[in-house]
Amino acid sequence: MTCLIYIAGNVGGYKVVNYVIDKGSNQIKVPTFFSAHALYKAFNPDKVVVLLPDSLIKDTSGNPDDVKKAYRDLISTHARGLNLDQQTVSEINSFLEKLEIFLVPNVGIGKAIKSVNGKVVDTRPSENYTKDRNPVFIFNVVYSVLQKLHCDHYMIDLTHGTNVLIAAVLTAGSLFDSTFYAAPIIGSPDQGATVKVVDLTDLINAMKDALMISSSIEMLDERYFRDYSSELHSLNPNNFKDKNLISRIKSSDPGMIIDLLWNIRNGFTVNAVKGMIDVSNKVQVLENDVNNLTSYFIDWVNNQDLDVKDIILSHFYSTLKVKDILMNGDDLTVLRYLLDLYVNAKLYDKALSLARELPVAFCLKHHGGGTFGDNEKHKNCDELVKEYYKLEHGTIIQYRNMLMHGGLSVDLKVTVNGNGSLNSNKVNKNDIEKLVKELGEYVDEAISKVKNS
Incomplete structure (x- = not known):
């Protein structure tokens, strides 16, 4: 299900312009007086939802339902005054029939349109509006609406709305499968002017991609x-x-x-x-x-x-x-630095595995070089490191075995019952984290030990 979401604005003074919208490899020209209706005509979404700021209309009844009625009245009344052709009027009525309205909070100082029992009195804003709200609250309301709608894809029109509200809708919408649009109208365009609707989705993707790249490296x-x-x-x-x-x-x-x-x-x-x-x-x-x-x-x-x-x-x-x-230096120095990267990234299995073998590499260097698993020299170095860890920091080998065996470790006393159910000793997460934080210190001790052996 595709849902068109837009922020309500005061359409009372809008003129009919030609909105140009890219649809696949084609461009569609839609004559109408507000961008959300143009997008509706171009893409025919399954659902149309307007986020109606509480700063736009103030009804004397104080009833939110009357505010929603007044917004419908604002669109239909203005449409009748524009001398639109019968087909366009019919399309706007169809738009309003499909329209679902959610009242959302805004923040700032301004003027609201006055309505009485769901009828707009004057499209010129005259009612004082002053609200001081946390933008996170506004974000949570918008996010809740999008979450409740549970649409497969959102088309979000950011043409109208105050700066804070646009930021909240943009941020919330970016957490869903969304495309973003805006019609860059500056001032009041002439009747029949051409306005190119801009697809902003690449900007959101650029932001997401930059964050992903940074996080990937970190x-x-x-x-x-x-x-x-x-x-x-x-x-x-x-x-x-x-x-x-x-x-x-x-x-x-x-x-x-x-x-x-x-x-x-x-x-x-x-x-x-x-x-x-x-x-x-x-x-x-x-x-x-x-x-x-x-x-x-x-x-x-x-x-x-x-x-x-x-x-x-x-x-x-x-x-x-x-x-x-990145780090410059001889290979073993860089390898020691890599251990710190593993610790900082909380890659515990890699950190413990490297901690087990790194002193062996330093030992081979100290004894003139050698190959892992290839000669007596490696065997001696490996035993030396193993005995040192068992004596001083036995949990390094113990936790390393637990992590490297996918939890199916003798150290955890894993049992497999005849019905296939598993049981094992408990793992203390805090103990593993504490050990890994101190791992660099223990490895340096082991390196020093093998150098002096």
């Missing part, structure tokens, strides 16, 4: 990274003044960063250490290019060739946050 999880290379692929550098810059931006495939995060998340630490070197070189070039690109946007008057939807600056800046997880 949490060391490439599964949430938004790969924006497909958008850049459509760029033609020859269409821009700075062809070389756009060519480099176009080739800034984040795949190398995604691969780094994949190796980190899955515990391929040696690959991750090597990948940091490649990513460091890539990021340095990208940062220079993004800084230049930013300066062009600031000087947008002289760079209007950048008026394309394919370049989203926030994607690049979010990607540059990968610098926060």
